[in-house]
Amino acid sequence: MGIYKDIESxxxxxxxxxxxxxxxxxxxxxTDDQGTEYIDFLGGAGTLNYGHNNPKFKEALxxxxxxxxxxxxxxxHTEAKGAFxxxxxxxILEPRDMNYKVQxxxxxxTNAVEAALKIVRMNTGRSTVVSFTNGFHGVTQGAAAVTANGYYKKSIGMELPGVQFMPFDGYLGDFNTLSYFEKALKDKSSGLGHPAAVIVECIQGEGGLNVASKxxxxxxxxxxxxxxxxxxVDDIQAGCGRSGTFFSFEEFGIQPDVITLSKSLSGYGLPFALVLLKEELDTWSPGEHNGTFRGNNHAFVTARRALECYWADDTFSKSVQHKASIIRRRLxxxxxEHGGQLKHKGRGIMQGLECANGEVAGKITELAFTRGLIIETSGSDSQVVKILTPLTIEEDQLLKGLKILEACIGDVMAEQISKAS
Incomplete structure (x- = not known):
């Protein structure tokens, strides 16, 4: 272990x-190098929707x-790209009546977000983009600008212009935050002006599993x-089936102008990202947004196999929804069991429990690791214990992981009560 401390940043x-x-x-x-096994409720932070080393993808690769x-x-042009x-x-596109160009x-x-921000500004001739409280979109300069959490902004070392934040759904309780947004748009003295675009997550993953309603x-x-x-719509973490459908917005009946995808898109944990944009917005000049590694051919192969194996019909989607219902019921x-001390958050296989603070949530995840469960936190204070297990997890393993989590929560909450008394 010393090599990491000695040489890694x-x-x-x-x-x-x-x-x-x-x-x-x-x-x-x-499994670690000592042979200890851990149930994975982290899933590569949403990158391994189809599990580690999926044999169907490995064979194709x-x-x-x-x-x-x-x-x-x-x-x-390559055969792998064309086939994907x-x-x-x-x-994906035609069955959903989605007419988009693929970039x-x-x-x-984060690079997909950077491209999305550039293309909306190019097409509108306006600079301001509206983002939302607790939103997370990446840590490069443009993406960090539309990320709400100040922790990710401070390392940029400069003011990040061109962004205004509005309250997300539920941020102000039962108040419809879109009413405030529209009032600011109407009022020429609100300071908002006329934005080029809005960027939003339907399920705020890093922001604490806040869910936008239909x-x-x-x-x-x-x-x-x-x-x-x-x-x-930034569907980088909530997309590729994590909500129960391929896109997290499908049940809402909307068609965004621009969609960003990455994380589980390759199916195998290989780096891969794209932007879907409506045809009339595809105003790029050749090479205007480029990069040496745009289009990972190995990822094209595994991504294609993922689509063929899991999205040719609705069988996989139904299995995800079934497991999501198990998670919801158990949470x-x-x-x-713990009265008003915990709050259920999220949807799909992207759910969790909000604790009183990050200290409590951290103790739960630390204890879980010692008992063979890998799970992390999210939220502005890291106060939400967050389940992001692979969608392909066997049901018995899912139940075992939830049982470990339940026991850890019980032990930590009992400790909190003991301290308070």
Missing amino acids: NVRGYCRSFPVTFKTAKNALL IEYIESDGITHGLDM LETFRDL FTGPTG EWMQGLQDLCKRYEMLLI KEIQA
Whole structure:
């Protein structure tokens, strides 16, 4: 372990919560170099929706590599890219009546957000983008600007212009925050002006599993249309099935102007990101937003296989919804056990429990790790214990993980009560 402390930057984060050396992984089970097994409720922070080392994807990737398929091709045409595009069109876009162009950006979600911010500003000729309280969109300069959490902004070292924040759904209790947003748009002295676009997550992952309602999202799209603002949905963490449908906004019946995808898009944990934009917005000049690694051919192979294996019909979506209902039921039961001390958050397999503060949530996740469960926190104070397990987790393993979590919560809450008395 000394090599990491000696030579790796202080910026390392997750390894501080899980201080072991991991060696192997299969679906939702991780094994360290001492042979200790851990149930994975982190899932690569939402990058491993289809589990670790999915055998269906591994087989396709090995076959591609052994055939000397193109590894790196900039944005040139390759068989792997063409096959992915055809499959994405046939299984994702056309069945949902979505007419979008596909832009391959640099391989990270934050680069997809950077591209999205540039294209909405180019198309409108306006600079301001509206983001929301507790939103998280990445840590590069533009993406950090539309991220609400000050922790991620401070390292930029300068003021980040071009962004105004509005309250997310539920931020002000039962008050409809879109009413405030519209009042600010109408009032020429509000300081808001005429924004180019709005960027939003339907489920705020890092922000604490805050969920936008159908009515609020439909109202937001309507507001954008009436005030000629473009709507960006950041589906980097909540997309690729985590909500129970491929896109987190499907049940809302909306069609954003721009959509960002990454994390589980490759299916295998390989870096891969893209932007979906309505055809009339595709005003880029060739190479205007480029990058040496835009379009990862190995990821094209595994992403295509993921679509073929899991999205040719609704079987997988229904299984995700079934597991999500199990998680919801168990979390609600745990919440009831502890009265008003915990609050259920999230939807799909992106749920958790909000604790009184980050200290309590941190103790729960620390104890869980000692008992063989890898789980992290989110929220402005890291106060939400957050489940992001692979969607493919076996049901018995899911139940076992939830049982460990329940016991850890019980022990920590009992300790809190003992201290208070």
